[in-house]
Amino acid sequence: MACFINAVPAEAQRARGTTTETAASQLTPPYRISAGDDVEIYVWGEERLQRLVKVLPDGTFAFPLVGQINAQGKLPSELETMISERLKDQYRGQVPQVTVSVKNPTGTRFAVVGKVKAPGTYMPGYYATILDAITLAGGPAEFANMDSILVIRRNGDQQTTLKFRLSQLFKSGAGDDDLRRANVQRIESGDTIIVP
16 A cells, blocks of 8 residues: 655645645546435425435435435536426426535445456445545455456446556655646546456
8 A cells, every 4th residue: 555645844735826625626637426325405495305315326315295206426516407407397486595504425436347356346435536446345366457446437338447557656666746646537427347
């Protein structure tokens, strides 16, 4: 497992206009809804339209007066807008105020297969990068080709294949430049990581 520590003094970070805390908050992406999440929906002034719903395995859920909603990969704010727009006709053209919050996130679920020590499906409960995914799978096995890692990503009917070269990161002495060159990305729910 590689561990990178920011060894730049606080004074130097302030001089550059950034701190570790600020940089970390910019790196954390907003939460996108996944299958299995518990989502609370609150329509202001309408007690009968307050619901806690579970997102089904296909990424959808049903809501009164709105019907089936595809929530997979959406931000809570995007769902608020979608539900408000669909309810508008029920409110004589006025847009109701809707609040959506994720009460029990399942987090990211992905599979790691191929030449890793513990292939399988993982759900870490936090935002994971491709490095985290390989580490959760026990790290690369002997003779793993770390320069030809594939990530298969599905979005509805579309499938995208991403290729990563990570061998430099698993060697001692890897630094920030190696991390930038490797273009380490966050894993999305449903991704399959193949280590040949």
